[in-house]
Amino acid sequence: xxxxxxxxxxxxxxxxxxxxxxxxxxxxxxxxxxxxxxxxxxxxxxxxxxxxxxxxxxxxxxxxxxxxxxxxxxxxxxxxxxxxxxxxxxxxxxxxxxxxxxxxxxxxxxxxxxxxxxxxxxxxxxxxxxxxxxxxxxxxxxxxxxxxxxxxxxxxxxxxxxxxxxxxxxxxxxxxxxxxxxxxxxxxxxxxxxxxxxxxxxxxxxxxxxxxxxxxxxxxxxxxxxxxxxxxxxxxxxxxxxxxxxxxxxxxxxxxxxxxxxxxxxxxxxxxxxxxxxxxxxxxxxxx
Amino acid sequence: xxxxxxxxxxxxxxxxxxxxxxxxxxxxxxxxxxxxxxxxxxxxxxxxxxxxxxxxxxxxxxxxxxxxxxxxxxxxxxxxxxxxxxxxxxxxxxxxxxxxxxxxxxxxxxxxxxxxxxxxxxxxxxxxxxxxxxxxxxxxxxxxxxxxxxxxxxxxxxxxxxxxxxxxxxxxxxxxxxxxxxxxxxxxxxxxxxxxxxxxxxxxxxxxxxxxxxxxxxxxxxxxxxxxxxxxxxxxxxxxxxxxxxxxxxxxxxxxxxxxxxxxxxxxxxxxxxxxxxxxxxxxxxxxxxxxxxxxxxxxxxxxxxxxxxxxxxxxxxxxxxxxxxxxxxxxxxxxxxxxxxxxxxxxxxxxxxxxxxxxxxxxxxxxxxxxxxxxxxxxxxxxxxxxxxxxxxxxxxxxxx
Numbered sequence: 001x002x003x004x005x006x007x008x009x010x011x012x013x014x015x016x017x018x019x020x021x022x023x024x025x026x027x028x029x030x031x032x033x034x035x036x037x038x039x040x041x042x043x044x045x046x047x048x049x050x051x052x053x054x055x056x057x058x059x060x061x062x063x064x065x066x067x068x069x070x071x072x073x074x075x076x077x078x079x080x081x082x083x084x085x086x087x088x089x090x091x092x093x094x095x096x097x098x099x100x101x102x103x104x105x106x107x108x109x110x111x112x113x114x115x116x117x118x119x120x121x122x123x124x125x126x127x128x129x130x131x132x133x134x135x136x137x138x139x140x141x142x143x144x145x146x147x148x149x150x151x152x153x154x155x156x157x158x159x160x161x162x163x164x165x166x167x168x169x170x171x172x173x174x175x176x177x178x179x180x181x182x183x184x185x186x187x188x189x190x191x192x193x194x195x196x197x198x199x200x201x202x203x204x205x206x207x208x209x210x211x212x213x214x215x216x217x218x219x220x221x222x223x224x225x226x227x228x229x230x231x232x233x234x235x236x237x238x239x240x241x242x243x244x245x246x247x248x249x250x251x252x253x254x255x256x257x258x259x260x261x262x263x264x265x266x267x268x269x270x271x272x273x274x275x276x277x278x279x280x281x282x283x284x285x286x287x288x
Numbered sequence: 289x290x291x292x293x294x295x296x297x298x299x300x301x302x303x304x305x306x307x308x309x310x311x312x313x314x315x316x317x318x319x320x321x322x323x324x325x326x327x328x329x330x331x332x333x334x335x336x337x338x339x340x341x342x343x344x345x346x347x348x349x350x351x352x353x354x355x356x357x358x359x360x361x362x363x364x365x366x367x368x369x370x371x372x373x374x375x376x377x378x379x380x381x382x383x384x385x386x387x388x389x390x391x392x393x394x395x396x397x398x399x400x401x402x403x404x405x406x407x408x409x410x411x412x413x414x415x416x417x418x419x420x421x422x423x424x425x426x427x428x429x430x431x432x433x434x435x436x437x438x439x440x441x442x443x444x445x446x447x448x449x450x451x452x453x454x455x456x457x458x459x460x461x462x463x464x465x466x467x468x469x470x471x472x473x474x475x476x477x478x479x480x481x482x483x484x485x486x487x488x489x490x491x492x493x494x495x496x497x498x499x500x501x502x503x504x505x506x507x508x509x510x511x512x513x514x515x516x517x518x519x520x521x522x523x524x525x526x527x528x529x530x531x532x533x534x535x536x537x538x539x540x541x542x543x544x545x546x547x548x549x550x551x552x553x554x555x556x557x558x559x560x561x562x563x564x565x566x567x568x569x570x571x572x573x574x575x576x577x578x579x580x581x582x583x584x585x586x587x588x589x590x591x592x593x594x595x596x597x598x599x600x601x602x603x604x605x606x607x608x609x610x611x612x613x614x615x616x617x618x619x620x621x622x623x624x625x626x627x628x629x630x631x632x633x634x635x636x637x638x639x640x641x642x643x644x645x646x647x648x649x650x651x652x653x654x655x656x657x658x659x660x661x662x663x664x665x666x667x668x669x670x671x672x673x674x675x676x677x678x679x680x681x682x683x684x685x686x687x688x689x690x
Contacts, residue, residue, distance in 0.1 A: 020594065020623065024623070075522060076525065096623075098591075098592065099521075099522040100522065101493055101520050101522045101523035101526075102413055102493070102495050102520045102522070102523070103490065103493050103520070103523060104523075105418070106413070106418050106419075106420075106453055107453070109418035110418070110452075110453055125622050125623070136622075137592075137622045137623040138622050138652075139620065139621055139622050139651065139652025139653045139655075141652070141655070142651060142652060152568075153568070154566060154567070154568025154569070155566050155568075155622060156564065156565050156566030156568065156569040156620040156622070157566060157568030157569045157571070157572055158568075159620035159622065159651060159652060160569060160572060160620060160675065163651060163674070180566075180567070180568075182413075182415055182495070183413070183415045183418055184415075187416075207568065209568065213415075213416050214416070217416065236568070236571040236572055236575055237571075237575070238571060250412040250413065250414060250415070250421075250496070253412070253423060253446070253448075276575070277572075277575065277576070277579075278572070278675075279676075
């Protein structure tokens with residue numbers, strides 16, 4: 001068991017013919033990912049990397065029964081690609097692309113509200129169920145199968161956490177990168193619920209990003225959950241000066257959460273274990 | 289991405305939003321001429337143009353400017369000249385500029401509008417609910433007028449109207465604004481003012497639109513006395529005319545160079561230089577370094593970079609920074625491939641030499657290749673297996689180097 005992605009997930013790749021997509025998809029296939037289709041509007045070839053390529057998401061879904069898509073389409077064209085995937089009612093869409101305009105993401109979020117799709121990203125490393133399958137751009141030599149579920153706003157810090165967890169003798173059930181763009185498709189809440197229902201996952205690790213209101217939402221949910229699995233969160237204080245461009249000020253004004261210390265307290269009060277460095281994280285895991 | 293107030297006001301005017309008449313000036317003499325163009329009798333407002341807020345309550349670094357801030361009412365032409373003379377080529381320090389302040393290269397000379405009430409008005413994107421939110425709060429004279437401070441000090445005195453993705457305010461939303469402002473003027477005047485701003489917000493892919501303040505005159509006419517537009521960097525390709533306005537004067541040269549390559553570079557203090565690929569990863573390194581007593585001079589985030597030349601040019605920024613006494617490279621390659629970083633280090637070292645300690649740590653995509661490249665290079669550098677031990681090695685090497 002795991003969540004969202006395993007070797008049975010039928011994956012299509014939007015923008016499969018790009019250099020980066022080709023590089024990472026080949027590796028994912030080798031890892032065990034069931035890649036069944038590629039989508040490229042106005043396709044020039046019927047097959048790429050041995051995988052059938054289609055003009056539209058709908059056609060790819062009909063012909064191959066794909067239920068998930070990974071998006072590598074450049075930011076300028078990403079909105080159209082993502083809306084197409086949501087329209088085709090794919091269960092899961094993972095967006096690797098970074099730098100999608102805010103206005104485009106606002107439209108995408110609105111479309112998601114009444115859809116059947118779970119959107120992960122943009123600007124995410126993806127989702128990996130170790131030693132099984134992944135949709136993403138993970139370094140494939142670092143993850144190990146185990147019973148810790150990880151949900152993260154960061155990409156590379158997550159790799160660091162995974163290495164630390166593995167060194168301490170643990171492994172991961174599934175690792176989900178939420179993405180690090182200004183607006184993301186899905187926050188912590190939805191995924192905590194999924195991990196909570198997953199039999200393999202024994203504990204959940206959260207890794208926050210800039211601002212941190214997604215974590216605050218998670219704290220509220222966690223407090224209200226009847227059957228909780230232990231949740232540990234790694235919270236690092238931002239050492240760089242706060243800029244107005246980052247949107248953190250807006251988060252504070254609109255959602256009323258102020259300082260790092262206040263956020264930390266809110267997390268702790270909800271029953272979540274808060275740590276501020278990697279070695280404390282594994283120590284806490286060992287105690288569970 | 290930000291533009292000056294006078295440029296933003298030009299855009300406001302294009303969208304039919306009322307702004308005072310004004311002329312830009314680069315010298316005191318030009319300021320005097322500008323004032324005569326604006327009006328014959330005055331008074332005028334001399335406004336220092338920098339890309340940061342809270343100018344009114346800011347201070348100049350050079351004492352010749354006295355203790356007053358960067359927005360000054362001037363009653364005579366001579367006063368306009370004096371104020372412009374004091375502000376120009378001086379550094380204005382506000383709570384948004386950092387300790388160094390920002391250089392005032394130009395002043396905006398504006399007609400003075402006498403107002404009875406002032407408000408902060410903002411349109412922002414709330415990323416949690418994925419909606420545009422209108423923010424409104426009264427502004428008192430000479431208080432710290434930063435919206436963040438105001439919201440922390442007095443959270444109940446802010447009106448927040450969630451506009452979703454509406455392109456126009458609803459009747460009920462207009463009513464709530466009227467009620468909050470105790471606005472006595474024509475409903476249609478207020479509606480038009482707000483809807484035109486919202487139209488501007490979407491038309492230019494703004495991520496924030498702030499008017500601090502809007503002013504109400506005796507006859508209940510609404511004026512945008514200030515104008516700040518933040519543009520979405522990722523949407524600038526759709527707005528060529530805005531790209532031309534972006535002025536990065538005052539931005540650190542290295543930061544500018546890195547940003548041109550699509551990377552992120554930040555200066556902190558004196559100490560080690562960090563090259564990593566991810567902001568979370570960088571935070572963790574800075575925190576761990578601090579624990580070991582190592583300060584950080586600067587941090588370069590190569591994100592998911594894949595272009596060899598851009599990576600090399602960015603590594604050079606760190607290796608040539610005189611504040612850096614040791615370099616820590618920590619790459620966890622996923623999208624980014626470790627070997628490209630190793631190639632970059634070799635290229636820069638061959639070009640400039642390597643005369644400060646360097647420790648590298650690689651994990652992930654093409655890790656072995658990267659380590660092999662560095663180990664066979666003959667350069668005096670060390671390879672670490674994790675962050676903590678890598679920083680240990682660097683600390684030791686810096687101590688030996690001194």
